[in-house]
Amino acid sequence: GQQVMQIPQYQHVQEGEDFTTYCNSSTTLSNIQWYKQRPGGHPVFLIQLVKSGEVKKQKRLTFQFGEAKKNSSLHITATQTTDVGTYFCAGQSRYGGSQGNLIFGKGTKLSVKP
């Protein structure tokens, strides 16, 4: 079945350092979504990427979708303590795999040392 792999599982950074998490799918995706879950909270939608090679920015966050629509990345520039949390990618198979449901990666837990 469709799999979405995300690395690294954990990342510890000093405040001000950059952070990147990577997501790879075993199948071509129709779209990929990114979510953030703060400690003790619930996943919150950040962004959706649909087009091949798409790049979107939200302040210090940059999201990319690969040309083959099988991988994606989230890059945070100059991390702040408010960035702490677990970042999930979620892919939807282009070919309707899993009945069109989103398949979540296992997440990258980011901790930021002040």
Added chain:
Amino acid sequence: DTAVSQTPKYLVTQMGNDKSIKCEQNLGHDTMYWYKQDSKKFLKIMFSYNNKELIINETVPNRFSPKSPDKAHLNLHINSLELGDSAVYFCASSPQRGGPRSTQYFGPGTRLTVL
């Protein structure tokens, strides 16, 4: 107003009991979901429900059953609870199941502890 709400927030119960978790969304969305998040924070879909069509993750034991009285509600009933059922259960909704309108809105979660 809360977009996706769940009750209860915490649920502590004994092995073998039957329990239900309720979910309501006021977003007018067509699709609702149940997810299980274990202690390692892995987020796994259990069910999706769209226009009376139920899609079940094949790995979910049949002790779990979703019930939808109407489009705005999707409750989760669990029979014969086991220790391994301890987790946080999230309800979510989206405008549609697939495509660009499949963005998920999550509820606050229900932390289930089975003793």
